[in-house]
Amino acid sequence: MLRPPRHGWILGLLLVTPVVWGNPEPAGADAAAFDAAFATALREGMGTTPAEGTAAVEALRATLPANDALRSRRFDAMACRAAQHDRKAYIANADTLLAAEQARSAPDATSLALLHACRAAYLVLGTDATVVERAYDAAVEAAQRSADPMLLGSMLSLRSDAHSVSGKFAKSLMDALAAQDVLDDSGERFAIAANLQVVGIAFRRMGEYARAEEYLLRSLEDEEIRSRWANTMTALLQLGYLYDETGRYDEARRMLADALELCQRHKNHAACAYARLGLAGVEVDDGAPRRALAALEQAEADFAESGDPGDPTMLALVRGQALARLGRDAEALPLLDRAVATWTTEGNDRYLALALPERARLLERLGREADAIADLRRFIEAHANDDRMRAEQRTDLMREQFDASRREVENAELKAREALRLKEIEGLNAARRWQWTAISLAVVLVIVLLVMVARQIAKARRLRLLAMTDPLTGLANRRHTDYRGSEAFKRARLTAQPFCVLAIDIDHFKLVNDTHGHAVGDTVLQRVGRECQRTLRQNDLIGRIGGEEFTGLLPVTAEPAARQVAERLRAGVESLNLDDVALGLRVTISIGVARMRDSDTNFAGLLSRADAAMYRAKQGGRNRVVSDETA
Secondary structure, eight states, rough: OOOOOOSSSSGTTOOOOOOOOSSOOOOOOHHHHHHHHHHHHHOSOOSSHHHHHHHHHHHHOOOOOTTTTTHHHHHHHHHHHSSSTTTHHHHHHHHHHHHHTEEEESHHHHHHHHHHHHHHHTTTTTSSSSHHHHHHHHHHHHHHHHHHHHHHHHHHHHHHHHHHHHOHHHHHHHHHHHHHHHHHHHTTTHHHHHHHHHHHHHHHHHTTTHHHHHHHHHHHOOOOHSHHHHHHHHHHHHHHHHHTTTTHHHHHHHHHHHHHHHHTTTHHHHHHHHHHHHHHHHHHHHHHHHHHHHHHHHHHHHHHTTTOOHHHHHHHHHHHHHHHHOOOHHHHHHHHHHHHHHHHTTTTTHHHHHHHHHHHHHHHHTOHHHHHHHHHHHHHHHHHHHHHHHHHHHHHHHHHHHHHHHHHHHHHHHHHHHHHHHHHHHHOGGGHHHHHHHHHHHHHHHHHHHHHHHHHHHHHHHHHHHHEEEEEEEEBOOOHHHHHHHHHHHHHHHHHHOOEEEEEETTTHHHHHHHHHHHHHHHHHHHHHHHHHHSSOOOOOEEETTTTEEEEETOOOHHHHHHHHHHHHHHHHHOOOOTTTTOOOOOEEEEEEEOOOOOOOOOHHHHHHHHHHHHHHHHTSSSEEHHHHHH
């Protein structure tokens, strides 16, 4: 449920202690020693605590050669990345240094990149996201001019995180993946591993949980990350958030407990506060409100000890949820009101979708049914907006990747055509060089063939997708549903995990077609399919297997939970407003639930039992859920 803060203790990776601005003049320092220390600071940051930051700045200062103007400017640019307690002063300092560097006849691209990044980091603490992104754009452009792969990779990674925080996940991933390519060429193992975390965080925020888990676990396995507690802490926290969001509560607890043990060992109260806040969220989500309140008390104590304000709105939400589930409604309601008001002002649909259902339940208990219904309607809208935003971001990512690939192909084709033209001129001027023309033509042919192969592969992928998809609803078709069901059946049998199937049928669908026409019937099928898909969980699948019949696959789901899912589907369809399709039109569904038994030999038998339960639901009056277990 929780998300990492926009800023907080993790900012210490980049922004450390105050320094004395101006050009120091140590004696006897060696340029090569400074360059080596500067490269280390660029690669590994300037510490994670004020004490470490002071030591890092002073160590870099000690290597600075006397009367070396270029290296003095680079020292000032690196030292600009200082503590965040006086934000305006540090932004003013960055602006002053930037103006001085830009006024030079030959500005140093490395210094410019670091100063733009320094300014952007302080802007993050309270500035419009567009302004922050422009500052990081300038940092990346300067880094590209520096021709330093380590610097460019760092700036791309920082801009990626800024895009991720502002919700531009496609841009974030493009930057993070570009940074990975640059850093791979640099050979800097720590920077490569640290950027894996940036990629993983962006995927998690986009809702691509499997890919996020892959990158975060890869970073956590790297010895360079494990040797630095703050980076290990980041991976553990992110995995904890990921497992909480996907309902894997025991794994979430384990990750957050490991993070808590780590920050306690290093006596970092701010880091521990975020770990405890994450644990409180897990306990609320897993139905343990008393444990959640205990964790919150410890988190608030750690925030107070560290001086970090934390995330007051998220603290209010988690406390409100815990109190509501303990029946302490009078205490819970003001906290939930505060969370809803804040996220409404921010336009944060993702967080509103967390707060509104809890407040709706509480309002219903207080007899405020109209307010509860209003909250549920807002929740449906916020949830839909968040789903749409994530889908758009995924589409944007694919578009960005496609455009990047297309540009590469176009550049290759342009280069090939230019090479061919030059070879033809050479052939006219000197027949003895005909073989070079032949070679160039061969290169062009290879490129064309590669482009054609790539297009054929893309076409084959599109055809494969069409073969698996029902053209009317966009859901899995019968063939793909049967295939996925058989695979899930085998996997459940091998792992001894529960597996349930839903057989879903729209009630009186023939009457809809006969009364309103097949066009309206098709629209009803689309709306029902979309509602079912929206209601199901991350790893579930809904497919249309023919006519008005649908099948739901619920892996790793016991029969009681499957009945709850089926009931949510039934209620969601019943509440569909179809007035825009046909005034007064309402539809319901009947659902049969069947769980895999030891006696089942294949998926078809399990589906047949679900169908039988569904027909009993029809016979029992329709618009209901019947489980095979009640037979």
